[in-house]
Amino acid sequence: xxxxxxxxxxxxxxxxxxxxxxxxxxxMASVKEIIAAVQAKGDTxxxxxxxxxxxxELADFQVxxxxxxxxxxxxxxxxxxxxxxxxxxxxxxxxxxxxSEDAVExxxxxxxxxxxxxxxxxxxxxxxxxxxxxxxxxxxxxxxxLAGCAEIILCSPCNAKGTIxxxxxxxxxxxxxxxxxxxxxxxxxxxxxxxxxxxPAVYKIFGPGNQYVTAAKQLVQVAGIAIDMPAGPxxxxxxxxxxxxxxxxxxxxxxxAEHGPDSQVVLVTTSESFVQSCLEEIEKQVIHLTRKDxxxxxxxxxxxxxxxxxxxxVQITDQYAAEHLILHCENADxxxxxxxxxxxxxxxxxxxxxxxxxxSGTNHTLPTNGYARAYSGVSTDSFxxxxxxxxxxxxxxxxxxxxxxxxAEEEGLQAHAAAVKIRxxxx
Amino acid sequence: xxxxxxxxxxxxxxxxxxxxxxxxxxxMASVKEIIAAVQAKGDTxxxxxxxxxxxxELADFQVxxxxxxxxxxxxxxxxxxxxxxxxxxxxxxxxxxxxSEDAVExxxxxxxxxxxxxxxxxxxxxxxxxxxxxxxxxxxxxxxxLAGCAEIILCSPCNAKGTIxxxxxxxxxxxxxxxxxxxxxxxxxxxxxxxxxxxPAVYKIFGPGNQYVTAAKQLVQVAGIAIDMPAGPxxxxxxxxxxxxxxxxxxxxxxxAEHGPDSQVVLVTTSESFVQSCLEEIEKQVIHLTRKDxxxxxxxxxxxxxxxxxxxxVQITDQYAAEHLILHCENADxxxxxxxxxxxxxxxxxxxxxxxxxxSGTNHTLPTNGYARAYSGVSTDSFxxxxxxxxxxxxxxxxxxxxxxxxAEEEGLQAHAAAVKIRxxxx
Numbered sequence: 001x002x003x004x005x006x007x008x009x010x011x012x013x014x015x016x017x018x019x020x021x022x023x024x025x026x027x028m029a030s031v032k033e034i035i036a037a038v039q040a041k042g043d044t045x046x047x048x049x050x051x052x053x054x055x056x057e058l059a060d061f062q063v064x065x066x067x068x069x070x071x072x073x074x075x076x077x078x079x080x081x082x083x084x085x086x087x088x089x090x091x092x093x094x095x096x097x098x099x100s101e102d103a104v105e106x107x108x109x110x111x112x113x114x115x116x117x118x119x120x121x122x123x124x125x126x127x128x129x130x131x132x133x134x135x136x137x138x139x140x141x142x143x144x145x146l147a148g149c150a151e152i153i154l155c156s157p158c159n160a161k162g163t164i165x166x167x168x169x170x171x172x173x174x175x176x177x178x179x180x181x182x183x184x185x186x187x188x189x190x191x192x193x194x195x196x197x198x199x200p201a202v203y204k205i206f207g208p209g210n211q212y213v214t215a216a217k218q219l220v221q222v223a224g225i226a227i228d229m230p231a232g233p234x235x236x237x238x239x240x241x242x243x244x245x246x247x248x249x250x251x252x253x254x255x256x257a258e259h260g261p262d263s264q265v266v267l268v269t270t271s272e273s274f275v276q277s278c279l280e281e282i283e284k285q286v287i288h289l290t291r292k293d294x295x296x297x298x299x300x301x302x303x304x305x306x307x308x309x310x311x312x313x314v315q316i317t318d319q320y321a322a323e324h325l326i327l328h329c330e331n332a333d334x335x336x337x338x339x340x341x342x343x344x345x346x347x348x349x350x351x352x353x354x355x356x357x358x359x360s361g362t363n364h365t366l367p368t369n370g371y372a373r374a375y376s377g378v379s380t381d382s383f384x385x386x387x388x389x390x391x392x393x394x395x396x397x398x399x400x401x402x403x404x405x406x407x408a409e410e411e412g413l414q415a416h417a418a419a420v421k422i423r424x425x426x427x
Numbered sequence: 428x429x430x431x432x433x434x435x436x437x438x439x440x441x442x443x444x445x446x447x448x449x450x451x452x453x454x455m456a457s458v459k460e461i462i463a464a465v466q467a468k469g470d471t472x473x474x475x476x477x478x479x480x481x482x483x484e485l486a487d488f489q490v491x492x493x494x495x496x497x498x499x500x501x502x503x504x505x506x507x508x509x510x511x512x513x514x515x516x517x518x519x520x521x522x523x524x525x526x527s528e529d530a531v532e533x534x535x536x537x538x539x540x541x542x543x544x545x546x547x548x549x550x551x552x553x554x555x556x557x558x559x560x561x562x563x564x565x566x567x568x569x570x571x572x573l574a575g576c577a578e579i580i581l582c583s584p585c586n587a588k589g590t591i592x593x594x595x596x597x598x599x600x601x602x603x604x605x606x607x608x609x610x611x612x613x614x615x616x617x618x619x620x621x622x623x624x625x626x627p628a629v630y631k632i633f634g635p636g637n638q639y640v641t642a643a644k645q646l647v648q649v650a651g652i653a654i655d656m657p658a659g660p661x662x663x664x665x666x667x668x669x670x671x672x673x674x675x676x677x678x679x680x681x682x683x684a685e686h687g688p689d690s691q692v693v694l695v696t697t698s699e700s701f702v703q704s705c706l707e708e709i710e711k712q713v714i715h716l717t718r719k720d721x722x723x724x725x726x727x728x729x730x731x732x733x734x735x736x737x738x739x740x741v742q743i744t745d746q747y748a749a750e751h752l753i754l755h756c757e758n759a760d761x762x763x764x765x766x767x768x769x770x771x772x773x774x775x776x777x778x779x780x781x782x783x784x785x786x787s788g789t790n791h792t793l794p795t796n797g798y799a800r801a802y803s804g805v806s807t808d809s810f811x812x813x814x815x816x817x818x819x820x821x822x823x824x825x826x827x828x829x830x831x832x833x834x835a836e837e838e839g840l841q842a843h844a845a846a847v848k849i850r851x852x853x854x
Contacts (some may be wrong), residue, residue: 082833089533089827096531096539103551104523106516106788107617114524119801131839168835203801214461218649226801230651242601253847258842285849327755336816340544347818350850355819356844358834359827361533374546374630374653376813385803388789389763392782399612400516400786406509407785410594415685416781419678422712423777 001296002253002265002282004275004304010315017320019232019369020262020301024211031215035190042196049187054128057159061198063169071169083171086359087138090329092360095145097380109396116384118148119198119226124177125194125207128184132165133208135357137172138376139364140206145176146385151200152177155186155192185209189216193225204228206365206378228378231370233262236353237322237336237342239279239313242271248349250281252326253302254295255354261297266320267304267344268313275304288330314338319370324353343372395424428723429692429709431731437742444747446659446796447689447728451642458642462617469623481555482587487603490626492594492606498596501631513786514565520788524807530647536823541810545575546653548627552634553602554583555611559592560635562784564599564803566791572603574810578627579604582619584611595691612636616643620652631655633792633805655805657676659796660689663780664749664769666740666762667705669698671755675776677708679753679822680729681722682781688724693747694731695740702731740767748799751780770799823848 008016037045039174043061051057074081075088103113126133126139137154143205144152154177158164164182172180181199183191189209193202205217215229221227240249251263267277284300289295307313314335317325321341329335333345339345343366344356357364365378392400401420432503433728435443456846464472470488478484530540551567553560564581571579581604585591591609599607606627610618615638622628632644641658648654663683667676680692696702709726716722734740741762749769756762759774766772770793773780784791790791792805819827835843 007462078833079837082830085534085830087828088536093531093539096528101523102521104788106519107512108650110516110782110787112788114519114806119766121800131840135834135838174558191808220648222645224657224796224798226798238462246844251842251849255840255842255846258840264533267667285845290839291846293841333818339814340547341812342814346815347816350819350821350824351817352824352846352850354835354840354846355537355824355827355831356817357813357831357840357843360537360817360819361531362817363537367812369651371653372812373548374812374815376811377815379541379813379815381808381813385768385794385799385801386808387766387769387799388771388783388804388806389774389782390771390778390787392762392777392787394777397777397779397782400512400782403509403512403786404782404784406505407513407562408781410506411562412718413562413682413685413781413784415678415682415722416784418712418716419675419682419779419781422674422678423779425777 002279002299002302002304004306004321006306007308008305013316016303016305017266019264022211022262025217027121027211029214031212031219032188033338034186035216035219038187038190038196039194042314043198044181046187046191046196047315049185050183052229053185054157056158056162058182061181061183063182065166068169068173068180074166075170079167080170083174086135087142087174089361090138093147094146094380098146099109108397109393110390110400112390114386114388117387118150118384119204120149121151121202122383123202123205124152124154125188125205125209126154126156127169127213128159129210132167134165134167134171135364136208137168138175141172141175141177143380144376144383146380149383153181153192153200153202155181155183155188158182175416185406186212186216187289189213189220193220228365228382229367229375230371233264234259235264235322235368236324236326237266237268237317237320238326239317239329240267240269241310241329242274243330244274245349246274246277246281249278249328250285253282254285254289255352256324257295257298257302258289258291259298261294263298265298266303268307268316269304270307270310270313272306281381310335314354321370323366323368323372324356326353341372343367343377352401370374428732429706429729431728431733433733434735435732440743440746441491443730443732444693444743445693449638449671449689451638458613458639458646462643462646463614464613465617465623466621470625473610473614473618475622476612477610481537481584482610483585483589485589485609488608488610490591490609493597495596495600495607496769497687498593498600500598501593506594507597510601514569514601515767516786516788517565517569518573518745521573534826536820537817537827539815539817541813542816544814545571545577546631546810546812547576548578548629549576549810550629550632551579551581552632552636552640553583553595554585554636554640561594561598562586562791563635565602568599568604570603570805571810572806573807576810578625580606580608580619580629582608582610590779605791611817613639613643616640616647620647648759650764653811655792656794656802657798660691661686662749662795663741663751663753664689664695664744664747665695665753666756667694667696667701668737668756669701670757671701672776673704674707675700676705676755677712679779681712681716682779683751684725684729685716685718686721686725688721690725692725692729693749695734695743696731697734697737697740699733702733737762748797750793750795751783753780770794770804
């Protein structure tokens with residue numbers, strides 16, 4: 001069960017907040033081999049690995065137009081309505097991120113600005129497995145479409161019958177994916193990175209996956225293909241005080257714990273009596289879960305940390321840099337302002353993390369494993385580059401000329417100075 | 428000399444636009460060894476490598492306060508004035524990038540927004556060598572300071588006398604760097620990634636460097652430390668028509684070519700007579716350059732591509748995805764809008780690339796090697812994370828509840844649905 005630590009000193013925090021470590025070095029060699037095979041043999045290699053790992057011989061990887069269009073017929077109206085509502089909210093929030101910027105006249109006659117340009121070709125990876133992660137299709141394809149990416153492709157492994165879950169296909173066509181391929185694992189990442197006869201190469205690859213997928217993304221990134229962010233197991237940190245509702249907090253902790261046995265849950269609280277009531281609630285609620293065994297294994301990796309003050313609670317929270325941070329405390333709005341490191345923050349008793357996983361509108365592709373110290377979650381920004389522009393008038397060049405020439409000469413770059421000087425002489 | 432290709436067909440473009448390839452795989456093993464040594468032995472390893480590579484035994488790596496403060500006394504007033512002007516312009520443009528965003532009510536009672544938070548600890552690397560790249564200090568430290576990074580450190584190798592060029596130190600203290608260390612190469616990257624007794628570990632590492640530095644950045648990135656972007660040799664693409672001034676274009680091409688023998692220069696033009704006059708200008712101007720030999724070697728890697736139409740010229744330019752793109756043509760403003768892939772764009776006859784290298788206000792840390800297809804240059808954004816927040820009212824949760832519960836159940840995540848349901852039951 002979850003481990004309780006009372007009033008640790010700051011020098012103990014690092015150890016307390018350590019993530020369950022998993023080393024993917026041992027599988028790097030086989031992932032390198034898969035990538036090399038896809039680079040060398042293209043579709044032939046994809047067929048080989050799909051037979052080996054997904055247990056099916058595929059003649060054609062691409063999901064046909066009819067299969068895509070009819071996927072919705074296999075879903076209940078209730079589910080389709082939910083997906084459409086989620087899409088609407090995700091769109092509203094991600095559209096607000098796509099802004100043009102004003103030009104700045106940094107000195108008279110020197111105009112500078114930035115413009116958004118879509119990354120032309122992007123690839124989305126959606127894992128297979130027991131739970132069909134159709135929500136992730138929305139989270140990746142909606143901002144890609146809003147950004148205006150010209151080619152949005154999606155790879156996901158099919159089952160042994162050669163099909164992909166219809167909710168994934170429905171979300172893909174609803175959210176604007178152009179092509180869907182039945183390819184999974186490291187071979188899918190390699191196909192999107194380098195292209196094959198069937199799969200076009202893309203410039204940036206997004207999406208979650210198992211250790212093989214993660215390793216493949218790391219390897220293609222070193223080769224120059226952009227990726228969304230480094231990956232790690234999902235996690236939540238809850239910051240609670242005596243005013244928090246123990247049943248709500250327990251439910252939030254369990255929602256995270258059910259993700260997988262390697263998920264991590266951290267509860268930081270200022271109230272000892274709250275710890276007791278929350279642990280009782282966890283025991284009461286966990287027995288009703290269909291994924292009880294997974295949740296219990298995740299809880300055994302997890303921590304309750306009792307601290308003296310809210311200030312200390314915030315400091316521990318920042319050191320942990322959680323993917324998801326839930327604030328169950330008085331003055332949660334004021335605490336929210338103080339948070340320095342987190343992927344996504346959920347404020348107050350009516351903002352459970354699961355609303356962000358599906359439908360509040362924020363993205364659920366977030367930095368795990370402490371990466372929130374340096375990385376943001378996926379947003380519309382993730383699908384664009386910002387190109388800088390500058391345009392100088394003749395006077396503008398005159399105004400800036402001496403500054404540039406003096407600096408260039410000092411750096412020993414005489415031709416840089418000359419490119420300014422020749423324009424002055426010619427006026 | 429630069430190679431001319433007339434009217435290539437689109438299937439020839441890829442080969443024509445290939446970058447000079449350099450494989451850093453052979454030096455990965457020695458870079459791994461350096462990183463492992465710094466991780467294991469800290470300052471002792473830094474001393475060892477500094478003696479070995481920089482030829483000096485250092486007792487203390489940190490540049491003292493007096494040395495930093497007095498660096499300005501070793502520079503001319505003219506240079507200091509130029510640096511201050513550049514700082515002012517860079518600040519004006521990068522300050523405009525640091526914006527707060529409005530919250531979005533995605534559905535009634537569901538409020539979502541993003542907030543900028545500085546990356547607390549950042550490390551800047553400035554190479555040594557013949558040219559002291561003090562301009563890069565400004566380009567990295569100014570946005571870091573504007574973003575509000577709490578700890579900005581800088582590593583740069585010292586010379587055999589144990590000193591760093593005073594212009595680098597002057598820019599560092601002027602732009603808000605907190606600590607400067609005399610450490611170079613892969614060992615500097617390892618020190619900033621993992622920390623030593625003297626050097627604090629940082630969350631993100633920025634800056635250019637040689638192949639060892641680049642390899643070290645790639646390796647620490649795989650280990651989870653963020654970096655600015657992948658690196659490659661500098662390059663320029665000039666798009667010119669018959670209206671362009673051949674002397675200006677030649678000067679711009681040479682300014683790029685003098686960077687290094689591995690720099691690349693591409694001229695795309697619709698005018699055959701322009702090619703002739705521009706090549707003549709290059710020959711005329713190159714003989715006056717102090718870095719003539721370097722420029723000539725870079726030109727031998729370079730290309731002039733003659734095309735039939737401006738449309739084709741833009742398409743080639745986008746396929747190349749240049750770090751720097753200069754538009755020397757009629758209707759340059761209209762062409763600028765059509766550009767999809769570039770790091771920074773220079774519009775019209777009075778906007779030579781060298782103004783962007785130093786002082787227009789845009790950042791000169793830009794994606795090379797075609798990375799502009801997926802990456803932006805450094806900006807204030809590079810020094811912050813954007814945390815998403817959401818806050819729901821009781822009614823907001825009621826409004827979104829069914830959507831979340833239906834989707835969570837379909838994904839098999841029952842505890843996610845339960846975290847919503849428990850709040851509804853309790854109202």
